[in-house]
Amino acid sequence: MPDPIVALAPGVYRIGTRGNFINSFAFAEPDGSITLVDCGLKKAPSAIVRGLARIGKHPHDVGRIVLTHAHDDHLGGAAEMITAAGLKGAAMHAADAAFVRAGTLPPRDRSTTSGRIFARLPDRHYAQFAVAEVLTDGQLIDVAGGLRVIHTPGHTPGHISLLHESTGVLITGDSIFNIGSRLTWALSAFCTSYEQSKSTAALFGDLDFEIAAFTHGPEIRNKARERIRTFLTRRGARP
Amino acid sequence: MDPDVEAFATELDRVVDRLRTMPMTKLPSAAILTRPVLDELARMAGQRTPVPVIADRALGSQCAVLGRELLDSGQPCRAGSALLRELRLALP
Numbered sequence: 001m002p003d004p005i006v007a008l009a010p011g012v013y014r015i016g017t018r019g020n021f022i023n024s025f026a027f028a029e030p031d032g033s034i035t036l037v038d039c040g041l042k043k044a045p046s047a048i049v050r051g052l053a054r055i056g057k058h059p060h061d062v063g064r065i066v067l068t069h070a071h072d073d074h075l076g077g078a079a080e081m082i083t084a085a086g087l088k089g090a091a092m093h094a095a096d097a098a099f100v101r102a103g104t105l106p107p108r109d110r111s112t113t114s115g116r117i118f119a120r121l122p123d124r125h126y127a128q129f130a131v132a133e134v135l136t137d138g139q140l141i142d143v144a145g146g147l148r149v150i151h152t153p154g155h156t157p158g159h160i161s162l163l164h165e166s167t168g169v170l171i172t173g174d175s176i177f178n179i180g181s182r183l184t185w186a187l188s189a190f191c192t193s194y195e196q197s198k199s200t201a202a203l204f205g206d207l208d209f210e211i212a213a214f215t216h217g218p219e220i221r222n223k224a225r226e227r228i229r230t231f232l233t234r235r236g237a238r239p
Numbered sequence: 240m241d242p243d244v245e246a247f248a249t250e251l252d253r254v255v256d257r258l259r260t261m262p263m264t265k266l267p268s269a270a271i272l273t274r275p276v277l278d279e280l281a282r283m284a285g286q287r288t289p290v291p292v293i294a295d296r297a298l299g300s301q302c303a304v305l306g307r308e309l310l311d312s313g314q315p316c317r318a319g320s321a322l323l324r325e326l327r328l329a330l331p
Contacts, residue, residue, distance in 0.1 A: 117318030179269030
């Protein structure tokens with residue numbers, strides 16, 4: 001079994017909840033507490049707890065849970081982790097908090113054939129949880145020296161990416177996938193607005209970061225900014 | 240044959256072929272894109288339980304089974320065709 005936790009930078013970890021197919025992230029505070037980013041599918045908490053244990057942490061050490069967006073492969077395990085950590089709820093962007101509060105998922109892109117048809121299928125179910133904190137674009141969350149919220153709507157209306165400025169770790173969320181040695185967009189059927197998702201990802205080209213981390217796929221440590229910028233340019237998302 | 244069904248069957252064959260002939264080194268990457276698609280195919284076929292995660296080398300066979308189940312379910316499969324096509328084009 002692969003190690004469920006990988007150090008990206010001092011105090012910053014990726015936790016693979018299904019190999020590196022679906023990732024969560026952990027930020028360790030100097031006081032020993034942990035901020036967890038994303039909670040994977042319903043059964044992901046066992047992998048998250050196992051990953052935290054590898055760095056000597058327990059779910060009780062989790063002081064905050066941030067969710068990049070309201071898809072079930074990112075919030076399916078949120079209710080269990082919130083309970084295990086003894087928290088009141090999770091933090092997420094207002095636009096996606098509305099779906100969580102309603103117990104629904106964001107709509108599919110109706111400009112695509114698959115999106116129109118998937119929209120008629122019943123929503124997937126996930127365990128309900130509270131949104132304790134609403135995040136806004138540009139906000140610097142008080143996490144391990146500051147975690148910048150970058151609103152990158154499109155994949156969902158409230159999709160966010162996160163930049164840990166002190167270590168230069170960028171978490172793209174689902175704006176960009178890293179499938180092995182190749183970067184790609186999320187499939188359009190899984191987006192609320194595929195075109196908007198691509199255009200807002202262009203923001204990454206203007207950010208300073210050293211390591212690109214993905215909620216789907218392994219991180220890029222070498223020339224990460226250059227590779228992201230090249231991808232965005234080749235795919236027409238930036239000049 | 241219904242053109243939508245035929246289109247789906249064709250696209251399913253193409254994706255299954257790609258997955259079954261893919262080098263082992265590329266399969267973990269392909270799985271990142273393929274597994275959510277398999278979940279959607281199962282959901283379209285009316286399955287309520289999650290698709291089990293099995294070895295990457297079995298992705299092609301799992302896709303073939305789930306695609307066949309969707310065809311057998313009699314559910315409309317135009318969305319499935321579009322999704323499989325997009326998956327095929329995105330595969331490494």
